[in-house]
Amino acid sequence: MSKLRKIVLSEDDMPRQWYNLAADLPISPYMGPNGPVPPEAWAPVFPMNLIEQEYSQERWIDIPEGVLELLTRWRPAPLHRAYNLEAALKTPAKIYYKNESLSPAGSHKPNTAVAQAWYNKEFGIKRLTTETGAGQWGSALSFACSLVGLECKVFMVKISFDQKPFRKLMMQTWGGNCIASPSTETKAGRDILKKYPDTPGSLGIAISEAIEAAVTDPTGQTRYALGSVLNHVMLHQTIIGLEAKKQLKIAGEKKVDVVIGCAGGGSNFAGLSFPFVYDKINGADIDIIPVEPSSCPTLTKAPYVYDHGDTAKMTPLVAMFSLGHNFVPAPIHAGGLRYHGMSPLVSKAVKEGLMNPLALHQLECYEAGLLFAKTEGIIPAPETTHAIAATIREAKKAKEEGKEKVILFNFSGHGLMDLVGYDKYLSGQLTDYELPDEVIQKNLEEIKDYPKP
Numbered sequence: 001m002s003k004l005r006k007i008v009l010s011e012d013d014m015p016r017q018w019y020n021l022a023a024d025l026p027i028s029p030y031m032g033p034n035g036p037v038p039p040e041a042w043a044p045v046f047p048m049n050l051i052e053q054e055y056s057q058e059r060w061i062d063i064p065e066g067v068l069e070l071l072t073r074w075r076p077a078p079l080h081r082a083y084n085l086e087a088a089l090k091t092p093a094k095i096y097y098k099n100e101s102l103s104p105a106g107s108h109k110p111n112t113a114v115a116q117a118w119y120n121k122e123f124g125i126k127r128l129t130t131e132t133g134a135g136q137w138g139s140a141l142s143f144a145c146s147l148v149g150l151e152c153k154v155f156m157v158k159i160s161f162d163q164k165p166f167r168k169l170m171m172q173t174w175g176g177n178c179i180a181s182p183s184t185e186t187k188a189g190r191d192i193l194k195k196y197p198d199t200p201g202s203l204g205i206a207i208s209e210a211i212e213a214a215v216t217d218p219t220g221q222t223r224y225a226l227g228s229v230l231n232h233v234m235l236h237q238t239i240i241g242l243e244a245k246k247q248l249k250i251a252g253e254k255k256v257d258v259v260i261g262c263a264g265g266g267s268n269f270a271g272l273s274f275p276f277v278y279d280k281i282n283g284a285d286i287d288i289i290p291v292e293p294s295s296c297p298t299l300t301k302a303p304y305v306y307d308h309g310d311t312a313k314m315t316p317l318v319a320m321f322s323l324g325h326n327f328v329p330a331p332i333h334a335g336g337l338r339y340h341g342m343s344p345l346v347s348k349a350v351k352e353g354l355m356n357p358l359a360l361h362q363l364e365c366y367e368a369g370l371l372f373a374k375t376e377g378i379i380p381a382p383e384t385t386h387a388i389a390a391t392i393r394e395a396k397k398a399k400e401e402g403k404e405k406v407i408l409f410n411f412s413g414h415g416l417m418d419l420v421g422y423d424k425y426l427s428g429q430l431t432d433y434e435l436p437d438e439v440i441q442k443n444l445e446e447i448k449d450y451p452k453p
């Protein structure tokens with residue numbers, strides 16, 4: 001066979017260490033009312049072993065044998081060459097994608113879910129709480145908790161809870177307990193419901209609820225798990241890019257020109273791109289592109305500030321691009337991309353000019369998703385279509401320039417649980433929505449006196 005469509009590593013070839021970008025790109029500390037937040041302050045929220053990772057400055061961190069064993073249930077993930085998409089675009093570019101849709105939950109999220117569940121179990125924790133937007137993270141954590149033997153409670157953003165009943169059923173099948181947020185179970189939820197009884201919910205609200213539910217457990221055996229944004233989550237996801245590097249080498253590629261991923265909290269994008277950011281810091285010429293929806297333009301329109309990670313201001317201040325912790329995004333179908341903030345590491349890399357963020361409208365993304373499904377065969381998650389649309393733009397640019405560029409993107413998940421969004425697109429019910437600058441300015445009012453990173 002002359003055409004290698006998939007590059008598949010053996011389990012023995014799996015990376016044995018994660019890459020920690022914080023070693024090469026120092027970030028501003030988390031801030032509390034009394035200055036920088038020390039690691040111990042997080043103890044009610046996360047187990048100490050994960051807090052150590054959150055603060056680590058080590059470049060390489062060993063993946064424990066127990067975590068590797070969990071990851072090998074579906075990893076290594078194949079790297080595909082998108083020959084059919086290339087042909088449809090008549091581009092000289094070579095398009096590769098890392099297929100993270102093959103995990104049991106259907107996305108990259110189990111990469112960190114199994115690691116977090118394992119570390120919590122090691123630390124003696126019995127129960128995890130979390131929030132979920134589109135339901136991907138809630139199902140990934142429910143899956144992971146069932147593997148290691150932890151209870152799991154998921155606060156699901158109400159709009160998705162109503163729109164995506166199948167994700168809830170996946171969580172229940174894996175033994176997770178999923179409820180709509182805002183809920184009446186927490187003070188944070190009750191306060192929001194009193195003010196806005198008809199709110200569609202937001203990730204910020206659900207995070208407040210999940211943290212409250214964890215820290216108020218009188219037995220002290222509950223902790224909280226976050227599916228994106230934090231440093232240790234980015235760390236766990238770097239297995240994606242580290243595998244991809246090995247696979248590109250096998251494919252005979254000496255150099256990558258463009259690396260692309262969709263960015264909600266930043267984790268799948270970071271997972272693929274950080275090992276390449278390392279190369280870029282060390283002189284490589286790579287265009288690294290996080291892609292977000294125009295309706296939630298965190299990296300392209302929001303300022304780099306200190307802000308809370310959640311609506312009820314339970315988290316410390318995080319140095320990041322933020323649309324303001326009160327921001328409630330339009331109910332677009334790419335639910336995983338509707339977060340007001342962004343990973344501090346991704347934010348810092350953008351701030352330092354190591355990345356070139358792009359915002360896209362949903363109609364262009366769905367169109368790209370359909371082309372991908374018809375050519376490569378896999379139906380992408382609405383989030384993933386953002387990476388595909390950006391890849392198509394780059395492939396067209398390569399055609400105009402007559403360059404045989406190597407483009408790598410992250411296929412973060414499949415869309416088989418998101419067909420309602422496709423239904424809306426196919427029946428012409430979706431429109432583009434650009435977040436007006438006035439709305440952004442208004443949301444940022446409340447944080448204008450916060451310290452600056």
Ligand SMILES: *Cc1c(COP(=O)(O)O)cnc(C)c1O
Pocket residue numbers: 107108109136137227228229262263264265266267268269336337381383384412413414
């Ligand atoms: C959750 C999710 C995203 C967005 O989250 P990140 O942390 O930015 O990766 C993207 N794609 C899929 C399929 C998801 O489930």
